[in-house]
Amino acid sequence: MAVALAAGIHSMSVANAAPAVDTQDRLRQVERDLQAGEKERAKLDARAEALEQELAELRASLISAAAEARAKGEELDRLETELARLDADEAARSARIEADRAALAELLAALQRLSRMPPEAMIARPEPPSRTLKSALLLRAAVPQLKERADALAAELEQLASLRTELAAQREEVAAAAAALDRRHAETAKLAARREELYRSTDSERQALSTRLAALAGQAGDLKELIDKVEAERRAAAERQRAEEAARQAQAQAERERRAKERAEAMKRAPGMSKSGGMILPVGGDVVTRYGEQDRFGVTSRGLTLKGRAGADVVAPLEGSVMFAGPFKGYGLILILEHAGGYHSLLAGLGRIDGQVGQHVLAGEPLGALSSDGTPTMYFELRRGGQPINPMHGVSSSDGKGQS
Template sequence: MLVSGAATGASPREAETQRALHEAERSSSEQLAARRDAADRAARAAAEAMRLAHARVEAAAKLRQAEAATAAAAARVDALAQRRRDAEQRVQERAVALQPLLPLIERLSLYPAETLLAVPAPPDQALRGVLVLQGLAREIEIETEALRRDQAEVDAAADALRLEAPHLAEAETAQKREADALDQQIGAAQRDQAAAEAEANQAASQAALAASRMESLRAALASIEAQRKADEAKAREDAQRAEKLKHTAEAQEARKREAVAARPSGVGTIASGAGPHGQLQPPVIGVVVRGWGEQTDGGPATGLSYHAPPGARVISPCGGRVVFAEPFRSYGLLLIVDCGGGYHVVLAGFERLDVKAGQSVLAGEPVGVMPNWEPGSAAKRPALYVELRRDGTPVNPAPWLRSSG
């Protein structure tokens, strides 16, 4: 009986153990399936975000075609307006010089014989004087006619620009509407991405905040790089610790954070040791008005300055990760993109930024907008400043920028 009781007492315990084992296996399978589902959703969201980012690049390329037409028209208006100002100044200077003689010239045109007889000089000298005055009058007429021609040319160009402007405005409005819709879709897709990238974005924002307190751009970049290395080291330690504890999922997550911190994500990043040869896209439609090494108030220029059409869209010259996107010292709104390989692109002079620290960007993806300005105005035009830095040191960006043609 005792043996029988012991046997019957063991059976419920074994059954409970079996049930617990089955429950643990089922729970483990459900967790694994849930992780796979989450990974699949994250992959789909990332793929959709990439697809929309490529579509945004295409929309920006179309917009830049319209901006190129705007830039050409604005340049024509600027040139004609300057020509008009020059002509008006010449006529004004001539008028001031001839002001004392105008009463005599007017009297000569009305009463030539009486004026000639009234001159207290021998007839031959008086005649020469009158001829000189008549020559001056003809010169004034020539200057006035030249001004009329210049003014007519300016008016004709302004009329042509007014006829062209609605078409350009319509195209730009359509492109802006498309870009805004894409921005909303990209934002929705980014919100669904993995927590590892969200943590990386938060770390990037904190690094950017610390960098904004630095006294110089070089110090800011050094601060950002130091924070990136610290994040990479921490993620590596977390991965090693999780692997020792056999926490595979946690280790994989930490390895992903380490990879994100170690290099910028996105397509088209610069490889370490790469040469120039046009690897970067021009950031804006326009012309370079100050080249590398040209003299400025602060010494030789360490970047390029562009004049762009009014309200032009600025694109990222490379694929990579935004590490700074906010006001900084005298630069105003400043954008820094980590292009990989130790290279950073620095852009300044924005009216508006459309990206934030931690965000991945493609080469050619819109990142901000230039200020508006009035073509033909004598006011100072806004400029986009572009720097390329390798390991924190400025290098000439010109060889890296591909031809916009």
């Protein structure tokens, strides 16, 4: 009886000890997983730092590429205008030469007819001598004029040949400028695609690792409560560590943004960037409708309508963040940016959007492009405190924005 009772107590103690041993084993395994995750986090942070460095340089390159593409577009506009003027000049000269050529041909024909008539026949003509003498005098006077007009025609022909040579060279220059502009647009598109790839790579991997580590930490916390209350302090320490890590990452991100902005400012942005009141116009080209004017629908405009080249880059007018990006009702593709000082900007009528919601952008950083067909237009509106203001006046310097 005593032996049976002792065996029963022993079996009960073994049964109660088994869950504790299993829990400790699970806890140790979770802690090993956490340590491995922290090592992986350190590797990912190092990789993310390198990617962020590349991303900062890439954003500065994007700003430079967009500025250069805008300058090339303006140069192409100038060359096309000059080419049109040369075409018109060539047409006018050709018409003038043809008219002189016809008049000279008629006069030469008359002279040839007179030259074939012998003197005896002229004497025998039934005309009074005075008329014959008058004809001879007129013929004699016409010869110098004929030579003068022939010389002028020869000079005009030489000028026309020179003009056509210049026109051919100008056409080659226009073609080269157009090809260079197309290449720059293609390079900008590749840079924008690389930027988006870097954003996705760093964000998705970091979020996935953070989610996994948070799950492991929660599981470890539950197991620790089963073993010892002292583990509560360890969880608090882990929480403090996570807060410090978050603060460190936020500080590192702010530092990277600062470096990217300094690089962009150091490049001084190419002179092709049109500025207005300390602000960069989102696209290079002409202002079709100004603030306060009647637009083509007869409505008072609350912003600017800009006409640019097909496929031209659309850039951020000020530093800020993307609040909305995508199609909206009948406005097509639009972007809404939030800036410091209570400012917001609206860009409507884009052909392509490269930015994404939540993305921080620098002034002059490309966010999309105009339509690649024809001569597209876009609408740009600037608001402060929700009320439209004249974009041509820029922003107030007291807001710390609008640096050129």
